[in-house]
Amino acid sequence: MSRTASDQSLDGLADGSSVVVVSPERIDPDARVRDFDQLSASAQRLFVSEEETNPATAADLDPGDVVRFTDYYRVR
Structure with a gap:
């Protein structure tokens, strides 16, 4: 996924x-x-x-949820 960043970059x-x-x-x-x-x-x-969409708009995901995929991803 191209829209990922390391957890050290969560702020800003x-x-x-x-x-x-x-x-x-x-x-x-x-x-x-x-x-x-x-x-x-x-x-x-x-x-x-790959588009700038927010998964939190899905009915079953909220900001702060974590998804286990190829790694762990936090929805913001």
């Missing part, structure tokens, strides 16, 4: 990314973690989209 992300890579040890124990295949088809499409 210049490229407007709405999904960022996060290391597992930095995931809040209370965060909702979802496997990619648990998402609806529309949320999966938004998540992997």
